């Protein structure tokens with residue numbers, strides 16, 4: 001069977017399980033199977049596939065039918081300006097989180113040395129995207145998951161910024177190293193009782209550790225704000241991603257810890273998502 005007919009078969013299977021973007025997903029999974037990019041498979045759609053490739057392709061299709069996200073099946077996700085390696089141990093980078101990068105880049109235009117701390121660095125997508133565009137920026141990333149740190153390091157090597165990155169496995173409350181000009185964080189902020197209502201692809205496959213914000217959704221955010229207030233330099237900036245209904249409560253927490261609120265941005269779905277503040 002040739003590439004085209006196997007893709008069409010795969011796409012039909014995905015559609016029958018109500019997977020959105022079935023044709024696109026089937027094409028991406030075919031590209032992954034034969035280790036080529038999507039344009040190759042579209043141009044060479046009449047090439048015949050061997051049995052092993054056909055089997056591998058249908059295995060990926062079955063995984064996708066169960067809800068396993070494309071990013072985990074291909075170990076890739078594009079974020080800001082780069083492609084990141086991702087695995088089931090890291091959250092899949094979201095377009096919403098690019099707001100943090102956008103803000104960080106506009107705050108780091110000067111040429112002097114800048115130290116950034118990323119609390120809960122995950123795949124490294126925030127910290128490394130900033131480092132890639134700003135040669136004067138040095139980054140520290142902490143995470144409670146050693147597996148995430150290994151992935152951040154791999155991505156730092158891929159993006160050629162590893163010489164400017166330090167990574168530490170640590171709980172947010174136990175980390176006490178350094179003083180920072182800029183602190184960024186996308187902590188877990190979903191209420192524990194709401195986790196089960198997230199999309200199946202998210203709740204069944206993405207790491208709960210990166211999503212679970214405790215009973216009121218703010219338990220990690222509280223720790224992150226407290227730590228940021230201790231490790232940030234005077235007049236340093238703090239950029240934080242929050243849940244859609246957390247704006248007022250988070251602003252109060254920030255003010256209590258001595259932060260002045262500079263701005264608040266909405267994501268593409270018009271939900272309050274990103275807060276920029278200054279330590280005064």
Ligand code: GLN
Pocket residue numbers: 094096186187188189190198202210211212
């Ligand atoms: N924005 C993510 C989601 O809705 C949650 C990310 C997080 O908890 N930091 O799935």
